[in-house]
Amino acid sequence: xxxxxxxxxxxxxxxxxxxxxxxxxxxxxxxxxxxxxxxxxxxxxxxxxxxxxxxxxxxxxxxxxxxxxxxxxxxxxxxxxxxxxxxxxxxxxxxxxxxxxxxxxxxxxxxxxxxxxxxxxxxxxxxxxxxxxxxxxxxxxxxxxxxxxxxxxxxxxxxxxxxxxxxxxxxxxxxxxxxxxxxxxxxxxxxxxxxxxxxxxxxxxxxxxxxxxxxxxxxxxxxxxxxxxxxxxxxxxxxxxxxxxxxxxxxxxxxxxxxxxxxxxxxxxxxxxxxxxxxxxxxxxxxxxxxxxxxxxxxxxxxxxxxxxxxxxxxxxxxxxxxxxxxxxxxxxxxxxxxxxxxxxxxxxxxxxxxxxxxxxxxxxxxxxxxxxxxxxxxxxxxxxxxxxxxxxxxxxxxxxxxxxxxxxxxxxxxxxxxxxxxxxxxxxxxxxxxxxxxxxxxxxxxxxxxxxxxxxxxxxxxxxxxxxxxxxxxxxxxxxxxxxxxxxxxxxxxxxxxxxxxxxxxxxxxxxxxx
Ligand code: HXC
Numbered sequence: 001x002x003x004x005x006x007x008x009x010x011x012x013x014x015x016x017x018x019x020x021x022x023x024x025x026x027x028x029x030x031x032x033x034x035x036x037x038x039x040x041x042x043x044x045x046x047x048x049x050x051x052x053x054x055x056x057x058x059x060x061x062x063x064x065x066x067x068x069x070x071x072x073x074x075x076x077x078x079x080x081x082x083x084x085x086x087x088x089x090x091x092x093x094x095x096x097x098x099x100x101x102x103x104x105x106x107x108x109x110x111x112x113x114x115x116x117x118x119x120x121x122x123x124x125x126x127x128x129x130x131x132x133x134x135x136x137x138x139x140x141x142x143x144x145x146x147x148x149x150x151x152x153x154x155x156x157x158x159x160x161x162x163x164x165x166x167x168x169x170x171x172x173x174x175x176x177x178x179x180x181x182x183x184x185x186x187x188x189x190x191x192x193x194x195x196x197x198x199x200x201x202x203x204x205x206x207x208x209x210x211x212x213x214x215x216x217x218x219x220x221x222x223x224x225x226x227x228x229x230x231x232x233x234x235x236x237x238x239x240x241x242x243x244x245x246x247x248x249x250x251x252x253x254x255x256x257x258x259x260x261x262x263x264x265x266x267x268x269x270x271x272x273x274x275x276x277x278x279x280x281x282x283x284x285x286x287x288x289x290x291x292x293x294x295x296x297x298x299x300x301x302x303x304x305x306x307x308x309x310x311x312x313x314x315x316x317x318x319x320x321x322x323x324x325x326x327x328x329x330x331x332x333x334x335x336x337x338x339x340x341x342x343x344x345x346x347x348x349x350x351x352x353x354x355x356x357x358x359x360x361x362x363x364x365x366x367x368x369x370x371x372x373x374x375x376x377x378x379x380x381x382x383x384x385x386x387x388x389x390x391x392x393x394x395x396x397x398x399x400x401x402x403x404x405x406x407x408x409x410x411x412x413x414x415x416x417x418x419x420x421x422x423x424x425x426x427x428x429x430x431x432x433x434x435x436x437x438x439x440x441x442x443x444x445x446x447x448x449x450x451x452x453x454x455x456x457x458x459x460x461x462x463x464x465x466x467x468x469x470x471x472x473x474x475x476x477x478x479x480x481x482x483x484x485x486x487x488x489x490x491x492x493x494x495x496x497x498x499x500x501x502x503x504x505x506x507x508x509x510x511x512x513x514x515x516x
Contacts, residue, residue, distance in 0.1 A: 017055045017072035021096030029096055033189055034167060035233050037077045037092035040127050044090065044237045045081035052079040054109045071097045074105040078113040083241050086249060089117030092127035095167050100130035102172060103137035107144020114151040121250035123160040125240060126180065132171025145172035152179035157352040160247045162240055165190040166233060168210065178225065181349055182243065185216035185226040186236050192219055221304040224338060229304065242299060246313040246320045248353055255320035255355055260294035264317045264493035267486050268292065279401065285310055285325045285360060288400065292489050294318065301346060306338035311346040317493045322350035325360035326411065335407050336367040337380040344383035351391035356496055359397040359412035365405040365432065379515045381410065386514045388416040392506060394499035396492050399423040399470065404432050414478045419502065420495035421478065423470035424485045434463035
């Protein structure tokens with residue numbers, strides 16, 4: 001074919017690829033308030049940076065059967081581009097072609113794009129909008145998913161993998177995202193479920209709408225499957241760009257440094273006003289995080305799930321940090337099954353991607369209860385201990401108000417390998433609070449006392465003076481210093497600076513056996 005003829009033919013094929021499943025289905029996609037795959041890629045990437053792969057890939061067997069429509073590029077658009085000038089790999093499932101379902105061609109295209117991202121060390125972003133395995137292609141579809149899962153797992157801890165759910169995603173279309181590091185969902189237009197409402201009703205009799213079953217709020221608050229729930233597609237893609245700004249391109253790289261203009265020696269002048277006068281009253285730990293980090297810029301992860309712990313990304317001195325903080329606003333900041341899982345996962349992510357961990361402790365302990373015990377709090381709490389102990393990135397911990405019991409150990413204590421540990425003057429570090437302790441260690445005195453309330457108050461005061469303060473821990477070196485809360489930012493920044501080139505050698509092993 002002459003070059004001119006070939007170029008003309010190419011133009012025709014590309015035009016067909018651009019149309020995906022056709023104008024009627026594109027219109028239907030827009031009517032649902034959804035963008036097309038290509039429009040999403042344009043919105044996500046730096047303008048003009050997208051390079052497409054396999055736009056001409058097509059399922060050749062369709063023609064042999066003679067009864068199927070040929071869709072060039074099939075149901076996914078793949079390639080690479082840039083975000084804030086940094087290269088990323090991307091795929092966007094095209095719901096206009098067979099509901100974005102995954103057959104052999106789609107599986108091969110996604111696998112190829114993932115291979116490229118993994119071998120070049122760039123983040124991989126998946127924009128998901130798919131009805132799952134393409135039913136007509138049978139085991140070929142299942143094989144396609146298996147190939148993607150393998151790559152998700154092999155790339156885990158090597159490159160950041162981000163999944164955005166932008167439509168109804170079913171079956172295999174949710175398992176690949178579940179293997180990635182972060183899942184973003186859009187309020188109202190995206191759902192995730194293994195089996196849809198009809199199947200569930202026929203099997204268990206339970207009735208739930210698509211949204212109740214697998215909507216953004218359900219997964220962001222109840223199951224914890226989604227890390228972010230955002231209103232609007234443009235907004236969610238903007239959040240993806242924001243998250244990437246905190247992350248390195250791969251595990252051999254450092255996160256980008258940003259000139260934030262916020263001096264590290266800035267005093268946190270009004271931080272004391274955040275703490276309530278009564279030590280057991282709640283406050284929002286985000287008010288402390290925002291004073292601690294550069295310009296108050298904190299990207300909270302899992303904001304609506306296990307709200308008794310707050311985790312997220314920020315910068316101190318222009319360098320990315322992962323923040324883990326007990327949240328007294330919910331359940332007094334206690335550690336339970338969900339908060340342990342949430343924090344453990346976040347700590348491991350930070351450790352895999354060279355992001356130092358700053359832990360802010362205000363914890364009354366692990367949550368007592370039959371349902372917690374039956375639910376396996378022992379194993380789930382152990383995940384958090386495991387994650388902190390395993391992490392070799394710089395770890396800086398500040399006890400704000402209290403650290404009681406096993407939770408003292410679990411929350412980034414010196415004993416689990418934290419590098420620098422501070423406690424605010426006024427913090428309580430003990431096995432338990434005095435109000436509980438006296439019931440156990442002073443039971444006989446309390447029973448014998450004429451005025452039990454007065455005796456209790458006396459014993460609690462005595463306990464607080466003798467045992468419930470940070471100075472015993474400081475005397476033993478478990479806490480490196482007791483600090484003025486207003487100096488927290490400069491102290492933490494200085495610790496992170498000295499730890500910048502920390503290297504910690506662990507004995508060689510294949511991997512640990514975290515209590516999953
Ligand atoms: C082939 C599919 C498809 C699928 C949708 N379509 N899902 N084609 N295989 N899995 C097609 C439809 O036939 C339709 O084609 C177009 O996509 C749009 O679908 P609609 O049903 O019209 O759209 P909507 O009403 O929005 O519903 C979307 C949906 C629904 C909720 C995703 O289509 C659905 O429930 N699909 C099946 C989901 C499912 O059970 N998937 C298999 C999971 S098993 P036309 O030609 O009309 O545009 C699985 C195993 C993997 O994934 C295991 C790995 C571990």
